Amino acid sequence: xxxxxxxxxxxxxxxxxxxxxxxxxxxxxxxxxxxxxxxxxxxxxxxxxxxxxxxxxxxxxxxxxxxxxxxxxxxxxxxxxxxxxxxxxxxxxxxxxxxxxxxxxxxxxxxxxxxxxxxxxxxxxxxxxxxxxxxxxxxxxxxxxxxxxxxxxxxxxxxxxxxxxxxxxxxxxxxxxxxxxxxxxxxxxxxxxxxxxxxxxxxxxxxxxxxxxxxxxxxxxxxxxxxxxxxxxxxxxxxxxxxxxxxxxxxxxxxxxxxxxxxxxxxxxxxxxxxxxxxxxxxxxxxxxxxxxxxxxxxxxxxxxxxxxxxxxxxxxxxxxxxxxxxxxxxxxxxxxxxxxxxxxxxxxxxxxxxxxxxxxxxxxxxxxxxxxxxxxxxxxxxxxxxxxxxxxxxxxxxxxxxxxxxxxxxxxxxxxxxxxxxxxxxxxxxxxxxxxxxxxxxxxxxxxxxxxxxxxxxxxxxxxxxxxxxxxxxxxxxxxxxxxxxxxxxxxxxxxxxxxxxxxxxxxxxxxxxxxxxxxxxxxxxxxxxxxxxxxxxxxxxxxxxxxxxxxxxxxxxxxxxxxxxxxxxxxxxxxxxxxxxxxxxxxxxxxxxxxxxxxxxxxxxxxxxxxxxxxxxxxxxxxxxxxxxxxxxxxxxxxxxxxxxxxxxxxxxxxxxxxxxxxx
Amino acid sequence: xxxxxxxxxxxxxxxxxxxxxxxxxxxxxxxxxxxxxxxxxxxxxxxxxxxxxxxxxxxxxxxxxxxxxxxxxxxxxxxxxxxxxxxxxxxxxxxxxxxxxxxxxxxxxxxxxxxxxxxxxxxxxxxxxxxxxxxxxxxxxxxxxxxxxxxxxxxxxxxxxxxxxxxxxxxxxxxxxxxxxxxxxxxxxxxxxxxxxxxxxxxxxxxxxxxxxxxxxxxxxxxxxxxxxxxxxxxxxxxxxxxxxxxxxxxxxxxxxxxxxxxxxxxxxxxxxxxxxxxxxxxxxxxxxxx
Numbered sequence: 039x040x041x042x043x044x045x046x047x048x049x050x051x052x053x054x055x056x057x058x059x060x061x062x063x064x065x066x067x068x069x070x071x072x073x074x075x076x077x078x079x080x081x082x083x084x085x086x087x088x089x090x091x092x093x094x095x096x097x098x099x100x101x102x103x104x105x106x107x108x109x110x111x112x113x114x115x116x117x118x119x120x121x122x123x124x125x126x127x128x129x130x131x132x133x134x135x136x137x138x139x140x141x142x143x144x145x146x147x148x149x150x151x152x153x154x155x156x157x158x159x160x161x162x163x164x165x166x167x168x169x170x171x172x173x174x175x176x177x178x179x180x181x182x183x184x185x186x187x188x189x190x191x192x193x194x195x196x197x198x199x200x201x202x203x204x205x206x207x208x209x210x211x212x213x214x215x216x217x218x219x220x221x222x223x224x225x226x227x228x229x230x231x232x233x234x235x236x237x238x239x240x241x242x243x244x245x246x247x248x249x250x251x252x253x254x255x256x257x258x259x260x261x262x263x264x265x266x267x268x269x270x271x272x273x274x275x276x277x278x279x280x281x282x283x284x285x286x287x288x289x290x291x292x293x294x295x296x297x298x299x300x301x302x303x304x305x306x307x308x309x310x311x312x313x314x315x316x317x318x319x320x321x322x323x324x325x326x327x328x329x330x331x332x333x334x335x336x337x338x339x340x341x342x343x344x345x346x347x348x349x350x351x352x353x354x355x356x357x358x359x360x361x362x363x364x365x366x367x368x369x370x371x372x373x374x375x376x377x378x379x380x381x382x383x384x385x386x387x388x389x390x391x392x393x394x395x396x397x398x399x400x401x402x403x404x405x406x407x408x409x410x411x412x413x414x415x416x417x418x419x420x421x422x423x424x425x426x427x428x429x430x431x432x433x434x435x436x437x438x439x440x441x442x443x444x445x446x447x448x449x450x451x452x453x454x455x456x457x458x459x460x461x462x463x464x465x466x467x468x469x470x471x472x473x474x475x476x477x478x479x480x481x482x483x484x485x486x487x488x489x490x491x492x493x494x495x496x497x498x499x500x501x502x503x504x505x506x507x508x509x510x511x512x513x514x515x516x517x518x519x520x521x522x523x524x525x526x527x528x529x530x531x532x533x534x535x536x537x538x539x540x541x542x543x544x545x546x547x548x549x550x551x552x553x554x555x556x557x558x559x560x561x562x563x564x565x566x567x568x569x570x571x572x573x574x575x576x577x578x579x580x581x582x583x584x585x586x587x588x589x590x591x592x593x594x595x596x597x598x599x600x601x602x603x604x605x606x607x608x609x610x611x612x613x614x615x616x617x618x619x620x621x622x623x624x625x626x627x628x629x630x631x632x633x634x635x636x637x638x639x640x641x642x643x644x645x646x647x648x649x650x651x652x653x654x655x656x657x658x659x660x661x662x663x664x665x666x667x668x669x670x671x672x673x674x675x676x677x678x679x680x681x682x683x684x685x686x687x688x689x690x691x692x693x694x695x696x697x698x699x700x701x702x703x704x
Numbered sequence: 705x706x707x708x709x710x711x712x713x714x715x716x717x718x719x720x721x722x723x724x725x726x727x728x729x730x731x732x733x734x735x736x737x738x739x740x741x742x743x744x745x746x747x748x749x750x751x752x753x754x755x756x757x758x759x760x761x762x763x764x765x766x767x768x769x770x771x772x773x774x775x776x777x778x779x780x781x782x783x784x785x786x787x788x789x790x791x792x793x794x795x796x797x798x799x800x801x802x803x804x805x806x807x808x809x810x811x812x813x814x815x816x817x818x819x820x821x822x823x824x825x826x827x828x829x830x831x832x833x834x835x836x837x838x839x840x841x842x843x844x845x846x847x848x849x850x851x852x853x854x855x856x857x858x859x860x861x862x863x864x865x866x867x868x869x870x871x872x873x874x875x876x877x878x879x880x881x882x883x884x885x886x887x888x889x890x891x892x893x894x895x896x897x898x899x900x901x902x903x904x905x906x907x908x909x910x911x912x913x914x915x916x917x918x919x920x921x922x923x924x925x926x927x928x929x930x931x932x933x934x935x936x937x938x939x940x941x942x943x944x945x946x947x948x949x950x951x952x953x954x955x956x957x958x959x960x961x962x963x964x965x966x967x968x969x970x971x972x973x974x975x976x977x978x979x980x981x982x983x984x985x986x987x988x989x990x991x992x993x994x995x
Contacts, residue, residue, distance in 0.1 A: 136861030148863035180849035560775035
C-alpha cells in the first residue's frame, strides 16, 4: 500500500501546529500556502495569548472561569465542549510554545510575564513584545522547517487551493491547486485535507486582515457542499488607522493609557485639531458614558464611533469617516509605555501621534463564523481525544481549523483567545485525522484510479482556460471588489438594519453577475495575479451572501451582531418597586424566549442556484446556562435579581426532581 | 521651545502642496528568461497612499502613462504592516517594504516621481516578484530551531532573565525580508535554470547545493546567535556553528556593515556577526584540539 499523506492548506498558526504534530507522529504532510508560510496573517496579532497560569490560579482563577469568560463573551453561541477542552489545554499550549523558544516577556525572577485583556479580571495573557502572533508563528515555522529538512513535510508555497476533490461517495480525496508562478494546475491526492486558511476580511474591501484573507479557500469548500456556520458574526475592532490599502490596528491600550476620543462639535471643522478649544470638542464617549468614559467595552466603543460619523455627521473629515484619538495631552511616560504602537501610527501615517491627534475608525477584524465542524463529546463535557469527528466538516476527510472554522468564538471573540484557538485546533486535529486514515471507506487515496484525479484536474483547467480567454464582458475585477467592500461595510458591520441588509443582498447579487463578466487585463500563463485575484473575487460572493442573509434573518442582538430594532430596552428605573419587579420578570421572560429562539448556530449550505440555504442548529449549552449580558442597561439590578432567583429556583427544582427519580429507582 | 521653533521654520511640507498626480517608473520583466524593460504610469495622488496602494491603482487602471493597455505589475505582499516581509523591493533605489513606503514622503525626497525595481540579489519570477527560496534554505542549513524532545506536555520552558529576553526578542523579529542580503556586497545573485532532461528533484538538489556553497547571509548568522543563546538551543550550538564555518559561512562576510543599516526591524546584525565570529573561532579551535 502506498504511503498515506495529509494535505494541509494554509500555513498560519493552525496549519503549522497541525503539520508539526502530524509529522512528529509519523504522518507525511504536504503543506500548501498562498505565501511562504512564515509570511502568514498570524504575524499580525499583537496582544497576546490567554491561558490560566500559576499566578492567576492562586488569585482564584481556573480553567472553568476562562471557559466561562469565553462563552459569556461569545454570547453563548458556541458549542461548549470544544471551548471547555481548549481552555483546559491553554496552560499546556503556553508551556509548549515556551519550550519552542518563543521570547515571552519575563518577570524580574525569570517567569513569563502576563497582562490583562478585555473580558476578564485576571492577568491571563502571555505576550512577546508587541508581536506575539509573529513570535508564536515563527516558533511553529521553525519546527515545521525542522520536519521539512527531515523529509516529513513537503511545502508548496505560492500555490492556490482550487477546491477539494470528492469521490462518488462524497469523501474528500485530496485537492486541486494551482502554482501561482507557473500557473500549472495539478491534483494532490490525500487521505485527508485540513483547511486552515484564516478569515474572510477582504470581502469587506479593506480590513485589518492580510491580503491572503479572501475567504476563497473556505468558499471553495462551501461550493462543493461544506456547511458554513455563523457567517454573520464578524468582529469589528473600534480603533484602526484608515489607510488607502488596508486598515491597521490601533491597540486598545492607547485608551487604556488615557487616550481621549473626540470630534469637533462643528462638522468637519477645518482648523488644526490642537487649536480647537475644549468647549468646541465633543468627547462623546465621556459625555455619553460618564462612568466608563473612553474605556467602554469594544462593541459599545465601536458602535458609538460609527454612529457619531454616520448618523450625527460629525466625522472629522468629509470624504472619509474618522474621529480623533488624542494622546497629545499625555505625559512622556505614557508615550514611552505605548512606544511600539505609536511608532506604527507614525510609520504608516507619517505623523507623530505624540504631537498630533490620531485619526481612527472601526475596522473589520475577525470572522467568528467559518466552515462548520463537528466534535465528539465525552460524558464530562470535553472532547474525546483522537476522535476522527473533531474538526471534521460535513464532508468526510475534509477538516477545518483556526479562524476558518466556526467553532470557538460564538457571537464575539475575546481578545487574545484567537491565537489559542488556532494552535489548539491545529494540535487536536492531528490524532483524529490519523485515526480517520486507519479506516477510510473505499481505501486510501493512492488506490483511486488516476482517471478520477485526471477528471478533477481537467475540470479546473477548463474553468481556468475559460476565464483566461473570456471575451467581452468588460468588467474590472478590482473595481467590483471595491464596490463589494463598500456595500458589505455599510450593511453588515457595526449596526445592521433589515432594509439595508435586504438592499445590500440585491446589490451583491448584481455584483456577482457582473463579476462573472470580468475581463482580464492579463491573459498570460505566467505568474498571472490578475486571474488569481479574479477567481478569489468570484468566490467572495457565496460567503458575502451568506453573511448578509444570516444577518437579515437573525432578528435579535447577539455579540457582534447588533440590530437596533431588536435591542432589548432596559426597564423604567423610576417605576414603583412592585412595577419594577413585574417589568424585570417580563424582561427575563423575553430573554428566555429569545434564547430559546435564537441561541442557535446559523448553518448555511450553498444551493445549486447559488442561493445560501440557512438552517439553525441547537447549541450545546449543557455546561453553562446562557445568561443575559446586562452591561449599561437601565434597571440592570432589578433584572439581575429576578434572573438569579430564577436560576436558584431551577437548581432547587432540579435537585428535588433528581432525588424524586432516585427515590423511585430505589 | 526648540520644538516650537522647528515647527515654525519653513519646510517643504508647509509650502509645496502635494502634486495632483505623480509618475511611477517600474522595471518590468515578463518571465525569468526574458529581458527587463521600463514602464511609466501616472497615478492620481490620494491621502495616505503607500507604494502598495500605488500598485493597486496601477492594476485597476491597467494602462501606462501613454494610455497603452498593460497587464498588472506582479508583486508580492501580504500583511501590509511591515511584519511579514513579503513586499520587499527597491524603491527609489533603496531596499525596503512597499507597505511602509509612504508616497507623500517619497515625493518630498524625489519630486520627479517614484521608481520601483525588483530586488537584484534574487531571481526575478516576474516584475517585482522574486524567489527568496535561498534565504529560507539558509535557515535549514543553520538549523534555526529549538530541537525539543517532542510536543507532549513536558512542563514549561527554561526560566530566562528579562535581560536575556531583551537580547533575544529583537533577533526574533527577523521577518526574512532579505533587505540585509540585498545590501550585502558579498551576497551575489544565484540564478539557475533547469537543464534539458533534468528532473525536478535533480534540479532542486543542484540548486540547494549551489545555495549552500554561497554566502549564508547576515539574517541566518543572526538566527544562529538567537538559538545559540537560548538555554535549550545552546545544547546544539556546535551544529549551528558548523554551518557558519562551512563553505559560504561567516568567513565570507566582508564587514561592509550595510546589512545593519538597511534592516527595517533595526536588528543588531553586526553585533550578531561579531558574536558569531568569536564563537566560531573558539569552536574551530576546540575542534582542532579536539577539546
